[in-house]
Amino acid sequence: MAIPKGQTLGIVGESGCGKSTLGRTILKIYEPDAGKIYFEGTDITAFSQAQMHPWHKKMQMIFQDPYASLNPRFTVGEMIEEPMEIYQIYDKKERAERVQQLIALVGLKPDHIRRYPYEFSGGQRQRIGIARTLALDPEFIVCDEPFSALDVSIQAQIINLLEKIQDERQLTYIVVAHDLNAVRHISHSIGVMYLGRLVEISPAERIYREPLHPYTKALISSIPVADPDAAGMMKRVILEGEVPSPIHVPSGCPFSTRCKYCTEQCRENMPVLKEVGDRKVACTLYE
Numbered sequence: 001m002a003i004p005k006g007q008t009l010g011i012v013g014e015s016g017c018g019k020s021t022l023g024r025t026i027l028k029i030y031e032p033d034a035g036k037i038y039f040e041g042t043d044i045t046a047f048s049q050a051q052m053h054p055w056h057k058k059m060q061m062i063f064q065d066p067y068a069s070l071n072p073r074f075t076v077g078e079m080i081e082e083p084m085e086i087y088q089i090y091d092k093k094e095r096a097e098r099v100q101q102l103i104a105l106v107g108l109k110p111d112h113i114r115r116y117p118y119e120f121s122g123g124q125r126q127r128i129g130i131a132r133t134l135a136l137d138p139e140f141i142v143c144d145e146p147f148s149a150l151d152v153s154i155q156a157q158i159i160n161l162l163e164k165i166q167d168e169r170q171l172t173y174i175v176v177a178h179d180l181n182a183v184r185h186i187s188h189s190i191g192v193m194y195l196g197r198l199v200e201i202s203p204a205e206r207i208y209r210e211p212l213h214p215y216t217k218a219l220i221s222s223i224p225v226a227d228p229d230a231a232g233m234m235k236r237v238i239l240e241g242e243v244p245s246p247i248h249v250p251s252g253c254p255f256s257t258r259c260k261y262c263t264e265q266c267r268e269n270m271p272v273l274k275e276v277g278d279r280k281v282a283c284t285l286y287e
């Protein structure tokens with residue numbers, strides 16, 4: 001799986017499927033058990049934390065909870081300036097100017113620099129987190145559930161802000177989220193995860209119109225529809241069977257215990273992602 005520069009890959013799936021773990025593993029916050037991680041053509045899989053230090057300037061993260069990810073003892077200005085101090089970039093005057101620029105970029109006021117996190121709303125705190133993430137001029141950002149703690153109207157503002165910054169700076173995003181509508185608006189392509197595995201990767205609009213994998217079809221059909229008439233015409237896919245434990249994943253296809261198309265081949269063999277046109281899907285239906 002590769003993400004083109006300047007684009008956004010959305011990662012969706014039910015709670016506990018491994019979305020956040022995937023994002024943190026890519027950034028080497030968690031060590032991978034298998035596979036390879038490449039950044040700008042360099043294999044960083046086996047890099048130690050010391051070796052990753054210069055790379056983390058280019059690879060940053062926006063954390064899920066804007067209430068827990070900000071240090072309550074620091075002012076907004078101190079939090080945004082801290083990464084620049086750690087990496088020893090800019091002098092004191094330049095750092096102060098940089099903080100002011102970032103505050104303006106994310107839509108906060110100049111006097112917010114001297115205030116503390118408890119004085120802000122959830123949406124404002126998420127903007128502070130975004131400003132802190134941008135302090136080192138990263139090229140790649142993992143956004144871990146950046147909308148989950150926000151009201152719908154605030155979600156739209158944060159999505160617009162992330163898109164604006166991406167267009168201006170040619171940033172590359174991975175957006176981890178369970179809100180399928182929010183992911184649809186911000187993503188160029190979407191990966192669907194189930195029990196720690198990607199089961200489908202597709203251009204964003206196509207996956208909503210023509211999902212391929214049986215789990216993707218169920219996931220897309222679960223999206224709430226505001227129009228009662230349109231909702232009544234939709235065919236909901238109801239999954240049956242037990243949800244397997246992530247610790248004891250069934251042999252073969254992880255979705256086999258809930259899939260109505262399951263065969264003996266599915267129970268015995270783990271399907272791998274295969275190309276189907278401009279998409280990839282891990283399902284024996286497309287072999």
